[in-house]
Amino acid sequence: MTVAAEYGGTRPEAGSDPEKLLVPVLSAFWDEPESWTLETYRRHDGYAGLRKALAMPPDDVIAYVKDSGLRGRGGAGFPTGMKWQFIPQGDGKPHYLVVNADESEPGTCKDIPLLFANPHALIEGIVIACHAIRSNHAFIYLRGEVVPVLRRLHEAVREAYTAGFLGKDILGSGLDLDVIVHAGAGAYICGEETALLDSLEGRRGQPRLRPPFPAVAGLYACPTVVNNVESIASVPAILNKGKEWFRSMGSEKSPGFTLYSLSGHVANPGQYEAPLGITLRQLLDMSGGMRPGHRLKFWTPGGSSTPMFTDEHLDVPLDYEGVGEAGSMLGTKALQCFDETTCVVRAVTRWTEFYAHESCGKCTPCREGTYWLVQLLRDIEAGRGRMADLDKIDDIADNINGKSFCALGDGAASPIFSSLKYFREEYEQHISGKGCPFDPAKSTLWADNDAHLGVNA
Known part of the structure; x- marks a missing residue:
């Protein structure tokens, strides 16, 4: 289930109309017929952000994404533009972009629906990121069990090649880029970026000792950026609509929109795309609350690996600072809600x-x-x-x-x-x-x- 509505403001205020609290960007047309096709994506300004990015010098693209305040959506919330900036330039080595699509945190279910319904948002974001970090090769490391998503992603990549958004001299910019979709064998540890890189190289997925960090010696010992699916898929909208538009949502230190995965004992579970800083109380209000006749007992703000909250934390702002101050982590924004029947x-x-x-x-x-x-x-x-x-x-x-x-x-x-x-x-x-x-x-x-x-x- 996806929920889409208009939003116009900064941090959501208590008592606001639930319909005004959501901002459909990545999920804007998930419910349309054949939402995953290039034709549908182009009807919704698809690849408009790429054209703007290719007209900018790579360093300017990095600075633009950095100024937008986009933070990694994979759990840690590290600034995306800053991670791109760490890639050394003029080193004579190939640069790689690796997209972490190995979504396996218990309760997390945002990247897989995104790839299934709107894979071209990721592909466009990949091309923009590769232009910025001067990379000619990108890899999408997908959890291998999700075969329907794997097939749809392969088809989206094929469409992008045919339309000239991938391959040689993309849109006449001189950028050459190849994208490889890699299906992992299914291991939670491969969601850790260095274990993912080892797996991608054909070795057993185990975390590496750092330093060196991936930005210096990542895939094949070359400078590598590893980003989450949602992080990269958010970039095209920022380039197309502007960094000021992006910063008008969320909070000062956690700007923008994001996908909240609401699951468990709730009346209407699903993906709710809202500005960072919304509260669980507001999300429950618009999702019909807990299942009839029951009350909230405990919940996780970012999947099972984040410290749990109780009903005392219903009004904690769901951004990186708010959740951190309350004693947990925002993580992947996997809001698992459990009622009083749960042990x-x-x-x-x-x-x-x-x-x-x-x-x-x-x-x-x-x-x-x-x-x-x-x-x-x-x-x-x-x-x-x-x-x-x-x-x-x-x-x-x-x-x-x-x-x-x-x-x-x-x-x-x-x-x-x-x-x-x-x-x-x-x-x-x-x-x-x-x-x-x-x-x-x-x-x-x-x-x-x-x-x-x-x-x-």
Whole structure:
């Protein structure tokens, strides 16, 4: 489901008309027939931004994107123009652009719908970015399981080549660019940029030691920019409509529009494209709220790897600064909402099982820590835990957080810390009551597949 409406203002204000809080840019025509085709894209100013960019010197394009305030939409929120600026010039080496489309964070579902409905926004953004960083080769690293998206992306690339937007001497500018779509084998760790580069080179996907950073020695040991799908797909609109238009939305330090993925126990889940700084309360107001007869218990602002929030945080501005000040991270803006029927211990256990399964095993804190967290959490959920286990899982998470090779370990620790902070009493109920106090028949979020885990249903 996509939602599109007009928006005209800065940060969304409480009490504003929900219809005025959304800004359809990337999702403006997702619901049109054959929205993914070049014909449809060109009817909506497709490749107009590219023409403007090609008329500008590369360094001016970088400065323009930097001035717009566009921040990476993949999780960390690093300024996109600044990342492009890090690429050394005059070094005599090939430069590469790699688009990270390996979307696999639990709860995150924005890049795949974007590629499925509007792949040409990404392709246009790729050409602009490659012009800016003086690159002749770009790679799209797509999660291999999403075969329909892979086919649609291949067709969009073919259309772009045929129309002269890719290939030799693009639009007479002298820019030559080839784009390769690469299907990954399906590993969460390959969402980490250096592990993605190793996978793209044909090796096992494991994070690299930094420095050197990808901007200096990335793909094939050459200067490389790695950007998220939404980050690159947002660039054409900025070039076409102007940096002032982009900065008129959102907040001063987090300007612009973005896709919020609303899922879980909500009446109308889907993609909501809005200015940065909107609140969950406002998004729930326009999506019909929680499912009828239920209330919000806890939620994630940026996927399962970000510290969870509760109903006390409904009015936290969903931008990088607002969420950070409240004690979490905006991440990928995956707003997973859970109602009162959900067992926090069960939710955290399932997330931790995911991180233990997806750990690449390269570093000891993550490899061993996630394994032992799973064992302890399963015992607590099944009523076999002890009170001392609560301090133990907190201690293990502390030995993972900030001490593992990449951010996967931090992501595994976040649900532990935040759930103990807000729901320690619920953990204690599992231990003192010798089992889960929640009736599984009332919970609709988790599948009844606990037999192999030794969990009492």
